Amino acid sequence: xxxxxxxxxxxxxxxxxxxxxxxxxxxxxxxxxxxxxxxxGGSATHPWMEGAARGLVGEGVxxxxxxxxxAQAGKRQPERAPSAxxxxxxxxxxxxxxxxxxxxxxxxxxxxxxxxxxxxxxMPATGLLYLGYPLHPPGKPxxxxxxxxxxxxxxxRFLQGTNDAFQSGDALDRLVAxxxxxxxDWVAGGDHSFLVAGGDRDPARxxxxxxxxxxxxxx
Numbered sequence: 150x151x152x153x154x155x156x157x158x159x160x161x162x163x164x165x166x167x168x169x170x171x172x173x174x175x176x177x178x179x180x181x182x183x184x185x186x187x188x189x190g191g192s193a194t195h196p197w198m199e200g201a202a203r204g205l206v207g208e209g210v211x212x213x214x215x216x217x218x219x220a221q222a223g224k225r226q227p228e229r230a231p232s233a234x235x236x237x238x239x240x241x242x243x244x245x246x247x248x249x250x251x252x253x254x255x256x257x258x259x260x261x262x263x264x265x266x267x268x269x270x271x272m273p274a275t276g277l278l279y280l281g282y283p284l285h286p287p288g289k290p291x292x293x294x295x296x297x298x299x300x301x302x303x304x305x306r307f308l309q310g311t312n313d314a315f316q317s318g319d320a321l322d323r324l325v326a327x328x329x330x331x332x333x334d335w336v337a338g339g340d341h342s343f344l345v346a347g348g349d350r351d352p353a354r355x356x357x358x359x360x361x362x363x364x365x366x367x368x
Contacts, residue, residue, distance in 0.1 A: 186260030200353035204360025310339025
């Protein structure tokens with residue numbers, strides 16, 4: 150590990166379980182901060198999340214990543230929306246004393262979608278970052294999961310693979326064009342975890358390599 154990087158495990162109070170586990174990753178000098186929550190079936194310590202944190206810290210971004218209660222308990226089913234939104238509020242509230250800036254709210258797939266729901270319901274954040282936004286279930290292009298995005302006045306940033314089964318056609322481009330402060334960066338050939346056919350299949354390395362692209366979106 151980079152000697153200038155601090156990795157600190159923490160616990161965060163939660164309204165429905167005793168606590169959720171989180172990890173704070175701090176570079177030597179951070180210019181912005183982000184809270185990252187995982188996708189369905191993941192966790193804060195999933196290799197993809199570990200890699201994403203390394204890549205962001207390497208770009209000078211302070212990171213707090215946390216697990217939803219179901220993931221922490223070892224359950225595979227996604228968190229129900231009310232619990233996921235409560236988790237977002239709890240983690241962002243704790244981030245005030247753990248990160249050096251009002252953070253961006255970012256998430257892999259489901260984690261990003263629930264960040265949007267929490268911000269639309271009043272959760273403060275600098276902006277939103279979606280890493281593989283699940284615009285619709287695979288093979289079911291309607292209805293689109295866009296209801297909360299249109300209610301958000303904060304900056305919204307999307308990183309999306311062109312071969313992501315959770316989006317299709319030009320629907321996401323059209324949505325981003327209609328939002329007040331939004332940008333999208335397309336990863337050519339990337340699937341929902343940004344893996345590219347014929348490329349590196351290690352999720353941690355793939356996520357870490359996205360660090361410069363994510364940092365560019367945040368800037």
